[in-house]
Amino acid sequence: MTAKVGRRFLPEGDDMTSATSGPALSTTDSDSLRARIDHFYARQMHALDDNRPAEWAATFTDDGVFAVKGQPEPTRGRAALTAAAAAVRDQLAADGVMHRHWLGMLSVDPRSDGTVLARFYALVIATPRDGAPCLHRSTCCADVLVGDGEGWLVRERQVERDDLI
Amino acid sequence: MTAKVGRRFLPEGDDMTSATSGPALSTTDSDSLRARIDHFYARQMHALDDNRPAEWAATFTDDGVFAVKGQPEPTRGRAALTAAAAAVRDQLAADGVMHRHWLGMLSVDPRSDGTVLARFYALVIATPRDGAPCLHRSTCCADVLVGDGEGWLVRERQVERDDLI
């Protein structure tokens, strides 16, 4: 079942060869890059979980893509991303449930075109009001990140749900 | 329900403006700061989960404050912190349960007064002897950290429980 998960889990048109064919970065450069991206993700998830959907959407490029395996169409662009996050927020508020997004096990690979391929696991922890927390979702994600001044923007996010593999 | 969680989730008298009004740090400085604080938290949680309550309390300032939303009074000072952690340890031992504290999604913001505002999520994983682990608690925490030589001390920790929001 899970044998197909490995190397194919990359945004379309991509592969591990191109991920490592860019100019060699020193280990220090690469670790510093990972540290910056890890911090970026913390703030991105705070925006989502604090119910600031427009700020969350602003961490994507204007034409950013958010694709979840098993959904017919990806969400494209900041307006659609904002609306999607706001819809989830409203549903959670109606249900009396709090979501927290945990990202972990991050690897980063700079590519020859200047973008960065980031791969990480993501959990959604759901806590009902006055109830016990539970694991709502376990996923594996791949981002294509582009530089934005000293920060980053997500150009494309591919999410694989563990329950659909 | 969760719409109020965002910007108000800060220690009293504080706000995001002051958090970013200090002298600008380069990205590298800020990421290095975050790396050091992340390491500090790992050792702090090891002390707690290994049942070394006095060592855990020593990661707070002498007059350090630990406040959990929903509790009438915060715990103040190392002696009280040590006693509180020891009491939890004794109860867990009596119940035959192991707790592990996971911190993640850390953001750090240096402030103009030299302190650092750290914000992170924290999970408590509970495992009964011979049983399956479960999520005991999901929280969002805000620390005010002060420098202590090459390390850090917590001056104030505010914990928001997701089930009480």
Added chain:
Amino acid sequence: MTAKVGRRFLPEGDDMTSATSGPALSTTDSDSLRARIDHFYARQMHALDDNRPAEWAATFTDDGVFAVKGQPEPTRGRAALTAAAAAVRDQLAADGVMHRHWLGMLSVDPRSDGTVLARFYALVIATPRDGAPCLHRSTCCADVLVGDGEGWLVRERQVERDDLI
């Protein structure tokens, strides 16, 4: 019950004294070391969870040891490690279950012999096909790492299961 977990949780023949008796590293060196090791662990777990058992085993030394508390014998050497990981993979595929390994709360301590003692928590998240994720295992691990060019290899891993403490 849990009072014995603390300082004794180290690979045999080791103790915290030797862990800190090496030449003093600057804080920056130590944090940079931790960042590199954290990245190494992300890739190591990707190899395991993506079902690349030989690549996972290659992150250990030729004679690498993987010991889980409560098992009669540790697994020794890359061939045995590969076989053990492949056996788990086959069982999971037969059961229709996906495993993800999350590592966190990492501390690193360089030792005078040039090796590094890394301590971390590890969770196994299990997701059945079309089902909800759950916590399969909560553990605390201690690794002895040896340098390998710009990377690392695990010479010995000791895993303590929280349910067996």
